[in-house]
Amino acid sequence: MTYYNVAVVGTGAVGKTILEVLEERNFPVGSLKVLATKRSAGKKVVFKGEELVIEETRPESFKGVDLALFAGGGASKEFAHEAVKYGAVVIDNSSAFRLEPDVPLVVPEVNPEDVKWHKGIIANPNCSTIIMVVALKPLHDAARIRRVIVSTYQAVSGAGQEAIDELLAQTKQILNNEPISPQVFPYQIAFNIIPHIDRFVEKDYTREEMKMVNETRKMFHDETIAISATTVRIPVIRSHSEAITIETERKLTPEEARELLSQAPGVVVVDNPREQKYPMPIDASGRDEVFVGRIREDISSDKGLCLWVVADQLRKGAATNAVQIGELLIENNLI
Amino acid sequence: MTYYNVAVVGTGAVGKTILEVLEERNFPVGSLKVLATKRSAGKKVVFKGEELVIEETRPESFKGVDLALFAGGGASKEFAHEAVKYGAVVIDNSSAFRLEPDVPLVVPEVNPEDVKWHKGIIANPNCSTIIMVVALKPLHDAARIRRVIVSTYQAVSGAGQEAIDELLAQTKQILNNEPISPQVFPYQIAFNIIPHIDRFVEKDYTREEMKMVNETRKMFHDETIAISATTVRIPVIRSHSEAITIETERKLTPEEARELLSQAPGVVVVDNPREQKYPMPIDASGRDEVFVGRIREDISSDKGLCLWVVADQLRKGAATNAVQIGELLIENNLI
Secondary structure, three states: OOOEEEEOOOOHHHHOOOOOOOHHHOOOOOEEEEEEEOOOOOOOEEEOOOEEEEEOOOOOHOOOOOOOEEEOOOOOHHHHHHHHHHOOEEEEEEOOOOOOOOOOOOOOOOOOOHHOOOOEEOOOOOOHHHHHHHHHHHHHHOOOEEEEEEEEEOOOOHHHHHHHHHHHHHHHHHHHOOOOOOOOOOOOOOOOOEEOOEOOHHHHHHHHHHHHHHHHHHHHOOOOOOOEOOEEEEEOOEEEEEEEEEEEEOOOOOOHHHHHHHHHOOOEEEEEHHEOOOHHHHHHOOOEEEEEEEEEEOOOOOOOOOOOEEEOOOHHHHHHHHHHHHHHHHOOOOO | OOOOOEEEEOOHHHHHHHHHHHHHHOEEEEEEEEEOOOOOOOOEEOOOOEEEEEEOOOHHHHOOOOOOEEEOOOHHHHHHHHHHHOOEEOOOOOOOOOOOOOOOOOOOOOHHHHHHHHHOOEEEOOOHHHHHHHHHHHHHHHOOEEEEEEEEEEEEHHOOOHHHHHHHHHHHHHHHOOOOOOOOOOOOOOOEEEEEOOEHHHHOOOOHHHHHHHHHHHOOOOOOOOEEEOOEEOOOOOEEEEEEEEOOOOOOOOHHHHHHEEEEEEEEEEHHHHEEOOOOHHHHHOOOOOOOEOOOOOOOOOOOEEEEEEEEEOHHHHHHHHHHHHHHHHOOOOO
C-alpha cells in the first residue's frame, strides 16, 4: 500500500471535518501537515490520537506534499498554485477555481471521469450544489433533467464555526430577553431566517444561487439545463435541506425515481410518509450520505417530480467530498 | 354608527389575536362574548381594558349574536351551523367548510365580491394560502398566472400556543444538553426542520400542501392554475415565509411586478438587494401586511418570476383576515 504526504490547509469547521474524515476513512496518510493562518499557528489538533502543531501556511510548506486539501477561504487563491508548483495535487474547497475551464469540478458520484484531466487543481463544489447533484444525477441519467427549481434551507455551519457560535449565543440572549448584536450574519438568525447567502450578483440572484446554477451545469456537462435557486439561511446548526422540483425529458414516476435513487451511490432514500419518515437535518448530521424523501409527482407539470433532499454540508457538502476526490485520484493513479 | 354583537370562539393563539385585532381596528363591537371549551371557561381575557369571563360554547350562546368569529379547531364543525340558525353570520378559521361550494372562501384583497353570496358561513383560508394569494393576485390580474411552485418556511405558531411553548422549552433543553420529548411536533423542532405539516393525503402531498392548491384555485375562480407546494415547519416563532416561482401567460418583468405589487392593497414591497433589504419573519411579525421581496426573473423559464413573501400568519394569515371579512360584510350591508 502506498502512503501519501497530505497537507490540510485551514482549521475552521471544514478543516476540522476533513481531519475527522481522513481518519475515519483510513485515508492512506503517510505524513500530515496542518496549515493555517498565522493566527492559528502554534495551536494543536489531534489526528489518530497524535497531537499535531498547526503551522503557518507558506509556499514552501508544500515541499514534499503529495495531496493538499484546502478547506476554503482566502488561502486557496494565495497558495493553491504554489502548492501545485511544488508538485502537490490540490483539492480545493473554495470557489476560486470552480468555474475555470482547466479545473475539473468533481463530485465522485456524479462525474468521476473529470478527475482524469486535472492540471494540479481539482475543485470541490459548493455545499448546496454537491447535495443537489448527488440526488439529481441518477434521475438525469435516466430521464434527462431539463429544468430545476430549488429552494434551500441552509444551516449556519455553512458560514463557519463563528456562525454556529453566533446562533447559539444569540438564541440564549433572546431566551433571556437580552439585546443581540449580529456579527457573522447581517441580521438576527436565531428564530429568524435570512433569504440571502453570499453577495448579490447578476439579475438580483445571489452568488450562492448562481453557484447552484453554474456548477451543476459544469458537472453535468450540459449548459442547457435551466436552473433557478432561492437560497435561505435558517436557524439550524448543521445539514442543509433543499426542496427541489425538476422537469425531465421523459416522464419519471415517483416509483421509478425511488427505485433509481435507492440504487444510487451515496444516496439513502427515506420516504415513507405513512410512517412519517422523511429526511431531516437532525438525522443527516454526522453522516456522509445524501438523504432523499418526499419523492412525489409535481402536480403542476406533466413531466415534473418533487424531492426533499438533506445532507450534512460539512461532510458530503465539503470534507467528505474532498477526501473522496482524493480516493478517486489514488484509484486512478493520478497522484 | 351601527354596533354589532360579536362572539369570538376559541382563545388559543388565533383567538387571542382576533381580540387584539378587533380592538386595534376599532371594529364596531356592541357586545362581546368570548367562547371556548369547558377547559378554558371561567378564565378571563381583557378587551378594551375590560375583563371578560370566557364562557363555554353552547348552541344557545349564539342567541343575539350578529357576527361569530371562529378561531379554528373542532368548535367550527360542532357549532358553526348552530350559530347560523340563531341568526349569526359566521367567519370561520377552520378548514371545515373552505371547499364547500356554498361557502365563500375570502381574502378581501383577492375576492371581496364573494362575500355577497354567503349563506351564513364565510371561510377564512389557510394561513399559507392567504399570504401567497395576497402577493399573487395583482400579478394574476395583470398577466394571468398559469403555474405556481412554492416552498414554505412556516413558523411554529401556526400550530398554536403549545407549539410556541414547545419550541422555546426544547431550545432551552438542547442548549443545556437536556433530553427532549416532542409532544406537539412529531420530531425535534428546535434547531431542526420538519417537511411535514398536517397529515399526508393524496399523491404523498400533505393536506397543508393541498390547501395551498385547492384554496388558491377557489379564490382565483380558476381551476386550471397548476400549483405545487412543499410545506416545511421551521424553528421560527412567528411569521411564515414562502419562496414562490410563477409562470404567467404574458411575460412579467421584475420591474413591472415590483410596480404592480407596490400599488397592491395589503402588500409592502421590501426589495433592495444592494442595501440588503428583503422580507424576514422578525420584521413581519405583529404586522398586518404581506411583505414581498427578492422579486426577480426566474432564469429557468421564459415567462417565470421568483418572489420571496413573508407575513405574520397569526395576523394576516388568520385573525386580521377574519376581521377584514367582518368589515367587508359591514360595508356591503351583509350583516
